[in-house]
């Protein structure tokens with residue numbers, strides 16, 4: 001008789017885990033406030049001081065130990081705007097990790113630059129400083145580390161690399177709201193930090209983004225890029241946009257007041273939710289010690305405050321019958337444990353990074369630089385490739401369940417391991 005649910009056995013559980021996003025009375029009240037006002041946008045530059053957008057920007061920046069927070073429409077254009085604000089010029093290179101969301105690298109092209117893929121550190125899944133240094137050329141301008149799943153990249157090593165080589169740092173903090181290392185928050189290590197409030201994120205308005213900084217001049221440059229290149233000090237809060245001059249070429253990337261309202265409510269709920277995530281993650285990690293072949297992907301450092309966008313698990317395929325992540329997830333899902341497989345491929349395998357598919361979208365000089373700097377068919381990132389063969393993910397909302405629900409996750413892992421022969 002089969003034991004595994006996938007083969008007709010009894011599942012470990014059938015009750016679902018929490019879903020995401022979660023709206024409630026707080027979001028409704030804030031939205032009502034905007035709907036019954038006559039202000040649905042944050043002003044011609046998106047920064048009217050009494051707007052909800054500006055209030056959210058200030059409070060979100062404060063939460064990350066920074067002075068300036070500029071809301072924008074999503075976490076992809078935020079990268080693009082940030083790179084332009086840093087002065088990235090056509091064809092200059094930006095070093096990105098190979099294991100991340102696609103727009104970390106496409107944003108570089110959108111800003112006129114060339115993304116250069118570097119490998120990840122297998123212990124953290126973040127940009128490996130030792131590999132990044134090998135990718136630095138005379139054309140490199142920016143390091144773009146991603147705090148993957150809420151785990152801070154090695155910003156100490158990357159910071160010293162940047163200083164040595166005269167590079168700037170933009171942090172892709174889309175997945176690391178509230179995370180920190182050595183008491184310093186995500187987004188507060190480089191010149192600029194980029195965040196996303198897309199529907200899966202731990203603070204969300206369905207879509208949304210923000211650029212955070214401590215640098216007043218850069219913050220002003222970002223504000224300009226966010227709203228048609230409009231320069232400050234003209235027009236008024238009353239919205240006389242015709243009185244504003246556009247200096248630099250840009251478009252409209254503002255966030256609406258409806259989104260800012262939802263974000264303010266979400267931000268108020270975040271600390272209690274995060275406390276629950278941290279407690280459940282610690283409990284899970286303790287239990288994992290009993291199951292051979294599983295490692296929680298994180299630096300073992302008490303000074304790391306993980307953001308837990310993802311709880312990342314690396315497994316030894318030999319301990320799970322050699323199953324690939326997608327197959328293993330199917331068996332775990334049948335037991336009621338909501339794992340998802342990690343990325344199937346490093347991002348350079350996405351067709352968009354083939355030079356033939358970029359022709360026409362890029363100016364010829366930028367395309368030529370890319371051809372010279374990168375071989376997307378084999379950029380030499382073995383750790384990113386390996387991560388794709390042995391990674392399971394629990395999304396952050398799963399960590400909002402009760403303590404006993406974590407036991408079911410551990411039991412599902414252990415059960416699938418004990419009976420994996422039924423699947424081979």
Ligand SMILES: Cc1ncc(COP(=O)(O)O)c(C=O)c1O
Nearest residue numbers: 074075076101103174196197198
């Ligand atoms: C690491 C990373 N960078 C960038 C983005 C892009 O953000 P958005 O979806 O808001 O455009 C995301 C997520 O969606 C992400 O996870």
